[in-house]
Amino acid sequence: MKLHLLALDGVFDTGLSVLLDAFTTANELAAMQGLESLRFDVTLVGVRKRVRSAQGFTVPVCAAPADARPDWVVVPAIGYKMPDALQQALQRPDVRDAGTLLRASAAQGANVAAACIGTFVLAESGLLDHRPATTTWWLAPLFRQRYPRVQLDESRMLVSSEGLVTAGAALSHMDLALWLIRQESPALAALVANYLVVDSRPAQSAYVLSDHLAHADPLVARFEQWARHNLAQGFSLDDAAAALATSKRTLARRLHDCLGKTPLSYFQDLRVERAVHLLKTGDGNIEQVATQVGYADGVTLRTLLRRRLGRSVREIRLG
Known part of the structure; x- marks a missing residue:
């Protein structure tokens, strides 16, 4: 499976790390099990040459090749947890450019996924219009207000529909990674979950205040x-x-x-x-x-x- 992780400036460090660590672990365990053909080819891409994480670390992104044909483009969260700061961030030119890249990728046949506040970036692209989705539970009122055409259900940890997957808050990045691994091998996904000590979390509703x-x-x-x-x-x-x-x-x-x-x-x-x-x-x-x-x-x-x-x-x- 070929994956492009689309990192925007201010990307949520934990979310990006969780995705990278989950797919790296999956590759290591697949090799250990003699399943070398089962591989997750992960590339960090950006719409800007220079990207820094929310904690100030440099993220080594590359431009998405024009002829790239990833199976999935995955949008990790950006590190803006409160409504006012997030709404300002969503006006940035790089977020608009990310929307253009996501629409182009989808038009070329790529599937698209997003987790946590990355779902706002995906919603900005218009690809979630009239589709079911979930998002960060505490930002659900803002999401519903900003994207009334999206069929939001923030009680769910993961929502998938044809060609699109969204995941809920923060550590749902792991749920998303395991879901993607499961598409290739349910057994490998279970093994990764065991190695990383991840429990099943079918819903966000247990965490909602x-x-x-x-x-x-x-x-x-x-x-x-x-x-x-x-x-x-x-x-x-x-x-x-x-x-x-x-x-x-x-x-x-x-x-x-x-x-x-x-x-x-x-x-x-x-x-x-x-x-x-x-x-x-x-x-x-x-x-x-x-x-x-x-x-x-x-x-x-x-x-x-x-x-x-x-x-x-x-x-x-x-x-």
């Missing part, structure tokens, strides 16, 4: 506070709207614009978050926890936790 996302909009933040005080009660959109002195339609629209969720779905997110906290920090059984977060029985809560987090009650307590 719901109140952090809510603060992107004052009305949503007030709804979040109201919801936390009413988790043990049955949800009522009428009651929520009345308590916040707004209309049901306005509340639903603002939550969708900010979080991509209905009020009920977000209310359930907060119930799940609270249930996880109680399971990790208390000694109450599942029935008692279910009552505290407003569910009639433990079976319902078990099912919801498995569906939302991909983890059992036992795994949550141990984790």
Whole structure:
């Protein structure tokens, strides 16, 4: 597999290193297993001759050859973690040039992948329009606002569709690398994961801080506070709207614009978050926890936790 890693100025050091180390490890293990034909040919490319990482290290990039035909072009994150700084970075000429390179690569048949804040660079190119994707969970409100044509699901760690793959926050660079290795050899991907001590993380939802996302909009933040005080009660959109002195339609629209969720779905997110906290920090059984977060029985809560987090009650307590 031929891969081009597209490094922009300010590239996230950890993300770039994770990708390089994962593919290097895969090549070493493939050779050790007598699978020399299984090789990941990785080239660091840039749209500028000089690229420095977010920590100030020189990144040895080369220009992508005009006749290059990589199987994948992969965009690591750039090191701008907060909305204001990121929006300024996305206006840079090199980001626009990266979009041109990505569109040209896709037109020539290359697949395209991005992780963490690299998904913003990919979205700037327009290639994600009308396609499913994920991104850095805490920047999901900004992503949804900036790219309304992308079908965003930030609860997922990886989202793939024809010719495109996106991965979630920070260390999802490893999840992306393992996914790409798995396309060539599931056994090799499992071996790399074992050597690098990487656990399976099917979703980002277990890491999301719901109140952090809510603060992107004052009305949503007030709804979040109201919801936390009413988790043990049955949800009522009428009651929520009345308590916040707004209309049901306005509340639903603002939550969708900010979080991509209905009020009920977000209310359930907060119930799940609270249930996880109680399971990790208390000694109450599942029935008692279910009552505290407003569910009639433990079976319902078990099912919801498995569906939302991909983890059992036992795994949550141990984790």
